[in-house]
Amino acid sequence: MKKSISWVLLSMFCMLTFASFALGGEMGVEIRVILASHQAKGIDAHLQDIQKNLGTLFNYSSYRLLQERSFLLSEGQMDQLSLADNKELHIQLIQEQGGTAEITVEILRGGKSIFKTTAKLKKGGTLLIGGPKYEDGVLILAIAAQ
Amino acid sequence: MEERDLIERVQRGEKDAFQDLMTPYQRKIYSLLYGMVWDREDALELTQEVFTKAYRSIRGFRMASSFYTWLYRIAVNLALDFRRQRMTNPEIHRAVDPPNKERPDSTLLRKELNEHIRMTIAQLPPQHRAILLLREVEGLSYKEIAQVMGCQLGTVMSRLHYARDGMRRTLTPYLKGED
Amino acid sequence: MPGCNHMASLLDKYVDGELRPEERVSVEEHVKGCHRCHRELQELTTLRSRLQEAVEEGVADAPLARIWEGVADRLETPTIMEQMWWEFKGLFSSFRPRTALAWGTAIVIAFLVIFPFVTSPPTPRVVVESVESEHPVMIFQGDDEMMIVWFFVEEEGKEAMR
Numbered sequence: 483m484k485k486s487i488s489w490v491l492l493s494m495f496c497m498l499t500f501a502s503f504a505l506g507g508e509m510g511v512e513i514r515v516i517l518a519s520h521q522a523k524g525i526d527a528h529l530q531d532i533q534k535n536l537g538t539l540f541n542y543s544s545y546r547l548l549q550e551r552s553f554l555l556s557e558g559q560m561d562q563l564s565l566a567d568n569k570e571l572h573i574q575l576i577q578e579q580g581g582t583a584e585i586t587v588e589i590l591r592g593g594k595s596i597f598k599t600t601a602k603l604k605k606g607g608t609l610l611i612g613g614p615k616y617e618d619g620v621l622i623l624a625i626a627a628q
Numbered sequence: 629m630e631e632r633d634l635i636e637r638v639q640r641g642e643k644d645a646f647q648d649l650m651t652p653y654q655r656k657i658y659s660l661l662y663g664m665v666w667d668r669e670d671a672l673e674l675t676q677e678v679f680t681k682a683y684r685s686i687r688g689f690r691m692a693s694s695f696y697t698w699l700y701r702i703a704v705n706l707a708l709d710f711r712r713q714r715m716t717n718p719e720i721h722r723a724v725d726p727p728n729k730e731r732p733d734s735t736l737l738r739k740e741l742n743e744h745i746r747m748t749i750a751q752l753p754p755q756h757r758a759i760l761l762l763r764e765v766e767g768l769s770y771k772e773i774a775q776v777m778g779c780q781l782g783t784v785m786s787r788l789h790y791a792r793d794g795m796r797r798t799l800t801p802y803l804k805g806e807d
Numbered sequence: 808m809p810g811c812n813h814m815a816s817l818l819d820k821y822v823d824g825e826l827r828p829e830e831r832v833s834v835e836e837h838v839k840g841c842h843r844c845h846r847e848l849q850e851l852t853t854l855r856s857r858l859q860e861a862v863e864e865g866v867a868d869a870p871l872a873r874i875w876e877g878v879a880d881r882l883e884t885p886t887i888m889e890q891m892w893w894e895f896k897g898l899f900s901s902f903r904p905r906t907a908l909a910w911g912t913a914i915v916i917a918f919l920v921i922f923p924f925v926t927s928p929p930t931p932r933v934v935v936e937s938v939e940s941e942h943p944v945m946i947f948q949g950d951d952e953m954m955i956v957w958f959f960v961e962e963e964g965k966e967a968m969r
Contacts, residue, residue, distance in 0.1 A: 557779075602933070658866060
C-alpha cells in the first residue's frame with residue numbers, strides 16, 4: 483500500500499512538471515469594436531457581459547457593437563484589424579507564460595502610429611482603449627484574453 | 629578546436645586553462661554588462677560574477693550551444709538579477725531636454741547624444757534592453773539571441789522592434805541635429 | 808513588391824542581415840522609390856552606430872586587468888550553497904529518492920491547495936505597462952478585471968464630442 487501511494491504521488495509530480503513546461507506560447511484574444519455615443523439609446527445585445535462596466539465607467543447613452551473578431555496568437559505573431567476612418571489596429575503577442583499574455587496594441591491612422599500600449603492580460607481580463615472619434619460618437623476597443 | 633580543448637581541460641579541473649579560455653571574452657562580456665548598467669564599477673563587478681559563475685557551472689556545459697551564447701546567457705541573467713536587486717533607475721525621472729542647436733562643437737554634441745542614448749536605453753524594459761544590446765553592439769543573430777534569452781525567435785523580433793521604435797522616437801531629433 | 812505597411816518588420820531584418828537574398832532585393836527596390844522607408848532605414852543604421860559609440864565610450868577605459876583579481880578571490884571561497892550541500896549530504900547518508908520525491912510531491916500539493924487561502928488578494932487580470940501617444944492619455948482601473956486607457960484626439964475638421 484505504502485509503495486503504491488509513493489508511485490501515485492511520483493506520477494502526479496511528473497505530470498505537473500510536464501504540464502508547466504508543455505503549456506504556453508499562445509493566447510486567444512477577442513477584440514470588440516464598440517461605438518459609444520450620446521445620440522441614441524440602448525446597448526447592443528452582444529455587449530451584455532460588459533454592460534455593467536460600460537454603464538459605470540462612461541456616461542454614453544448608446545453602445546453599438548461594430549465589429550467582433552477573435553485571434554489565436556502565437557508568441558511574436560502580429561495580426562491586424564481595420565477600424566473605421568482609415569485606422570488600423572495592430573495586436574502582437576510578445577510572450578505568454580503561465581496564462582498571462584504580454585501584448586502590444588497599436589492604433590495607426592493612415593499608416594502612422596497614434597497610440598501604442600503594452601499590457602499584461604490574464605484570462606478574464608479586459609483592456610478597454612477609447613478615444614478615437616467616429617461618426618457621432620467615439621470608438622471603444624474591448625480587448626479580452628480568452 | 630582549441631576552445632573545445634580548453635573547455636574540456638577546465639571541466640577536468642585545470643584552473644590554469646580557465647583564464648586562457650575566458651580572455652577572448654572579457655571585453656565582450658564587459659561591454660554587454662556596461663550597456664545594461666551604465667556604470668564602470670558595477671560592470672566590472674558583474675563581469676567578475678559572470679566569470680566566477682562560468683567556472684563553477686562549466687561542468688554542466690554540454691556543447692549543445694556555442695560557448696559564447698552560454699556565457700552571454702549567464703551575463704544577461706546576472707545583469708537582470710542585479711537590476712532587480714538594485715532597483716535604481718534615476719534617469720527615468722529626468723526630463724530629456726531638446727537638442728541645443730546653438731552648440732556647434734561636435735565633441736560636445738556627441739557627448740550630449742551619448743548621454744541621451746544612455747537615458748533612453750535606461751528606460752527600456754530590461755529584457756528589451758538586453759536584446760537590443762545583443763543585436764546592435766554584440767552582433768548576435770536572432771537565433772543566437774533567442775538561445776541567450778531563452779525565448780522564441782518571434783519574441784526576439786518583436787522586442788527588438790519595440791526597443792528600436794522607442795529609441796528612434798526619442799533620439800531622432802538628436803540624430804537629425806547632428807547631421 | 809511589399810508595401811510600406813509590410814516594410815516595418817522587413818527593414819529590421821534587412822539591417823540585421825536576416826533576409827533571404829530575394830527578400831533583400833525586394834526591400835532595396837522598395838526603398839529606392841520610397842522616401843519614408845529610406846529615411847527609416849537610415850535612422851536604424853545611424854541609431855546602431857550611435858549606440859555602439861555610446862557603449863564604446865564606456866568600454867574604452869575599462870579596467871579589464873582587474874577582472875581576474877576579483878575572480879580569484881571569489882573562487883577561493885566556497886559558496887554558501889556548496890557549504891550547505893556538504894552538510895546536507897552528511898545528514899542524509901541513507902537517501903531514498905522515491906520516498907523523498909513522493910513526500911515532496913505531497914507537500915507541494917498541500918501547499919498549492921492551502922496557499923490561495925492564506926495569501927494576499929490575487930493580482931489584477933489586466934495591467935498596463937506602458938503607453939506611447941502624441942495625444943493626452945488617461946489610464947484608470949475599472950476593477951480587478953478591467954483597465955481603461957483613454958486618449959484624447961481632436962479630429963481635423965470635426966467638432967469635439969462632449
